[in-house]
Amino acid sequence: MTQLIHMMRIFPRCTPLRCSKRNMEMDYASIQPELTTLLRNRPPGTTADINKQTVAYWDGYEVRGIHLRHDKNGPLDGDFDFDERTLNHLHADLVAWMAAPRYTIRPEVVDWLKGAPPFNVGA
DSSP, rough: OOOOOOOOOOSSOOOOHHHHHHHHHOOHHHHHHHHHHHHTOOOEEEEEEEEESSSEEESSSSSSEEEEETTTTSSSOEEEEHHHHHHTTTHHHHHHHSSSEEEOHHHHHHHHHTTTTOOOTTT
């Protein structure tokens, strides 16, 4: 039996970067803290929908990325470090997202976070 997964779209009121910030050169040092702030203040399981295949989420300690399955069935493909290399790869998509953020609450991310091991500082 297949299970229907419900997702809820959230449209922010005032989260786009100010025009002056949006026109600046966006690099890891500027995007990472902004993305962290925007996701940290959202309900657990909220993802920033960077593009059709990639979303970012706050795991309680840092921003992480998830690849979505192309068929949109079953579990998520897997998470990855949202680091400088990832930012460089997704730069154009992230700049576009910062200009018009899109969020989704994903129950599968909430479930994933419930089963996550506790954060170990210095590990």
